[in-house]
Amino acid sequence: MNWKYIFNPFLKFSERNLLIIGVLSVIAGSLIGKYFSATYDGIFDAHSSPNTFINSLKENAINILTIFVLLVILGKVIYPKTRFIDIINISLIYRIPIYISSTLISLPLFDKISEQVLNNKDHLENLKFDTMELISIMAVSSILMIFLIYAIVLLVNGFRTATNLKKWQYYIYFAIALIIAEVLSKVLINNL
Known part of the structure; x- marks a missing residue:
């Protein structure tokens, strides 16, 4: 498989296949949320917290619909021929790395970090980790960062493909739309 298609599967696969894979x-991802105790409380967020399948599905639906609505609006402004199917596929597919990363946040290492932080919340300078724990924290954090970057790359490449994006100013509008989507999804998830 060509690397180009890993970073922009929207060029290679049909919208039908992308929709099936996305759904x-x-x-x-909702099953992962239940079994790995992950909550998806933002368009880029996965946190360790007990969750049910239905609640996880609700969080995912809110995240997907929030990003979908904002990207459709922006897409239609930029390129009136933007298709809804392309934006829904982008909104579904970009979340795959987030679902994968949520399996890592359930590692016992993060429980230990959380416990130490809570026990020393007034004196964070007292946090102590041995060398192997620090190496593990750095390794897992690096992997989580790679998944986050990959999710953003999928969003950018998918949106660029769907809207024929060319002007640099539109990338700024796109970034603003992502920030708004993150805030809006958090508000909706916490209040619904």
Whole structure:
């Protein structure tokens, strides 16, 4: 497989295949949320917290719909021929790395970090980790950062493909839309 298609699967696969993969990934991601105790409380967020399948599905639906609505509006402003199917596929597919990363946040290492932080919340300078723990924290954090970057790359490349994006100013509008989507999704998830 060509690297180009890993970073922009929207060029290679049909919208039907992307939609099927996207819907299946939402179901799988919601199951991951239940079994790995992950909550998806923002368009880029996965945190360790007990969750049910239905609640995880609700969080994913809110995240997907929030990013979908904002990107459709922006897409239609930039390129009136932007198709809804392309934006829904982007909104579904970009979440796959987030679902995968949520399996890592359930590692016992993060429980230990949380416990130490809570026990020393007034004196964070007292946090102590041995060398292997620090190496593990750095390794897992690096992997989580790679998944986050990959999710953003999928969003950018998908949106660029769907809207024929060319002007640099539109990338600024795109970034603003992502920030608004993050804030809006958090508010909706916390209040619904």
